[in-house]
Amino acid sequence: MTRRFALMLDPVAADEQRDDYTGTFTQVDATAPALSVGELSTQRGDGVFESIGVVDGHAQEVVPHLERLAHSARLCDLPEPNLEQWRQAVQRAAAQLGAGESVIKLILSRGVEHGPTPTAWVTAAPAADFSAVRRDGVKVVTLDRGYDLGAAERAPWLLLGAKTLSYAVNMAALREAKRRGADDAVFLSSDGFVLEAPTASLLLRFGDRFTTPAPNGGILHGTTQLSVYDHLSARGFEVGYDRIPAGDLTRADAAWLVSSVRLAAAITAVDGVPLPVDAALTDELNAYLLSPRD
Structure with a gap:
């Protein structure tokens, strides 16, 4: 046990x-x-x-x-x-x-x-039981992270690319998301680009291409996102990294938050705007993420 x-x-x-x-x-x-x-x-x-x-x-x-x-x-x-x-x-x-x-x-x-x-x-x-969120997905709101994409390079002392114990801002963002009637949040840079979630990486699908925000601008390079990319590439999909304008969030054909313990959770709505959900691919991703991976 x-x-x-x-x-x-x-x-x-x-x-x-x-x-x-x-x-x-x-x-x-x-x-x-x-x-x-x-x-x-x-x-x-x-x-x-x-x-x-x-x-x-x-x-x-x-x-x-x-x-x-x-x-x-x-x-x-x-x-x-x-x-x-x-x-x-x-x-x-x-x-x-x-x-x-x-x-x-x-x-x-x-x-x-x-x-x-x-x-x-x-x-x-x-671990907590995430079976429901893997099945039902999450509603997210977008929140301004308070810095532009160049902040990490311009001010390295902000430690924007480190996974530090200073998680008060991330937890505050989750509480704000719940106050707005959502389950989670997606951070935006102050100059209008998509970053990441407080405790997860963001994955977007446009047709047969999958993209995630480029790991700069203080974005933590997600281990689970990298593993998902390995799986999608093996399936023949195109994967990449981009500077993603905030407006592209609601134009995606599907989107997920992915992390090491919650795994893959489909995003069902962004700021109240419904988003298409690929339930079959979500199930496939979670089956893969639950398989032994080194």
């Missing part, structure tokens, strides 16, 4: 990585207090994270998630994580999980203020 599980990592420098490396981590009680009151992840959100979907004990797309964790760490000036250490910790956590869907979270923070090392841990828990 799936249960909660946690590992605390003793961070090992990336340059110490070797083929015979044995992970250094300690299993802890996932329900017990484990962090110091000086931990910067809780005080300032000063850290990065990843969420890995697990299906029947198989952790999905581990390497892309670890590579993105390392990318986020570089953007935040955190020590480069030893990916083999983290990979072994993920394997250890996944081995403790049973049948069904779970989620493994990887968290790397700057640690205790003025402390010598970062804090790192891996947790595992049952």
Whole structure:
């Protein structure tokens, strides 16, 4: 049976990585207090994270998630994580999980203020039941993210391309979407281009071509979106990346939000405007995303 599980990592420098490396981590009680009151992840959100979907004990797309964790760490000036250490910790956590869907979270923070090392841990828990949203889809509203497409390059200190623990804005966007009678949101740049959802990537279909916003302008390059593109390409569809004007959202032949744990959710309406739904392809995408993927 799936249960909660946690590992605390003793961070090992990336340059110490070797083929015979044995992970250094300690299993802890996932329900017990484990962090110091000086931990910067809780005080300032000063850290990065990843969420890995697990299906029947198989952790999905581990390497892309670890590579993105390392990318986020570089953007935040955190020590480069030893990916083999983290990979072994993920394997250890996944081995403790049973049948069904779970989620493994990887968290790397700057640690205790003025402390010598970062804090790192891996947790595992049952995933929420997303069967209804995969079946019924989601209504979304568009929200201004407050910066233009050039902001990430012009102001790298905004960390727009990092998956940081500072998620207050994303959660506020979801609450605003619900206040407007929707299920989720799609961010727009201040100069009128589509970005992403607070916790998911956006995928649009125009005929036999699929597109997603180009991974610049502070857009997080989605691991699930990349996997979906592999599947669609194998099926003979054209896939690509574009600067997508906000007006194109309601002209799409179909659209989805895709993420590691919720998987593929069809968008049924944008700002109250109904959108066509390809139920058969949605079912196909979710069947693929629930299959073992490395």
